[in-house]
Amino acid sequence: MNVLEAIEKRRSYRGIYESTPVQREDLMKIVKAGVAAPSGCNMQTPSFIIVDDAEILRKLHELMPPHVGDTAPAAICVLSQRVSAKGQRCFATQDYSAAIENMLLAIVELGYQSCWLEGQVTDSEEINKAMARTLNVPDDYELVCLLPIGYGEGMPPVLRKKAFTDRVWVNTYGNSVGRASDR
């Protein structure tokens, strides 16, 4: 599958997962995709914990809202360090977001489903902090996201999207693609 195909195929999956385990080799490929993401001033602020131990997964999901990826046989937890880059700017959110997107595309490529679960764990600070404690994560990291990973029993829904022409212009705001490509 080429990149453009994977990007179009990626969807947020919130259904039931098959119990078929995810190969450790595949989980490694997925985190390698995360590690390979760009980061502001190359600060490499995101880190990753692969979770495929059933008991640890169960403990994490007990802390989370019900029915969000709790049937998935594996997960990757994304940790972030708010380290300043040049000029005291911190690009940690951009860094982990790029890493997560890379991993979601790798997950598509390998035939699995996933969903970017961030608000579900960070809306109430206690959830991600409790998850971090479960994983023995030091205080200078923030657990910002959990990606459930596995084969989906069903298919993810196609979301309603804004019109392309309401989000893309050419050379000047408001100059829509159709008009501009006529030139």
Next chain:
Amino acid sequence: MNVLEAIEKRRSYRGIYESTPVQREDLMKIVKAGVAAPSGCNMQTPSFIIVDDAEILRKLHELMPPHVGDTAPAAICVLSQRVSAKGQRCFATQDYSAAIENMLLAIVELGYQSCWLEGQVTDSEEINKAMARTLNVPDDYELVCLLPIGYGEGMPPVLRKKAFTDRVWVNTYGNSVGRASDR
């Protein structure tokens, strides 16, 4: 090129670009990759302006620090709207970062080079605001990034990266991949 190959191949290119134009069709494929990125609660906060008009590109680069992608024959400017999603949380930074990463991978797939120029335009607020004025962008959008696009004359450097085992663990923080895979 499959997804994992593109992810490994992507590098930030800060060199000189060839003058060969970028096909409009390719620029469309690249923004489609951006549009297809996930967004928090499907709020679709990023928008995009393709810039391939030489005069407008020149005006944008006049506002920017010198020698950052100013020889590229095209660019995509990324706009963001800080719209709140569920629970008053705003995921706009995550949204545009995922969209940018998608576009960078599409750029690799299509054989071009690019570089995520964000701090260069947002460190001093006046630069991105002046760029937005040049593109006639309304005040409720923030211009957050410019991606130069074109064929590179040279190759991007390989950056020094932290050790993989300093960024990836298995089932518990500190449980390194090598050790864990022995089980």
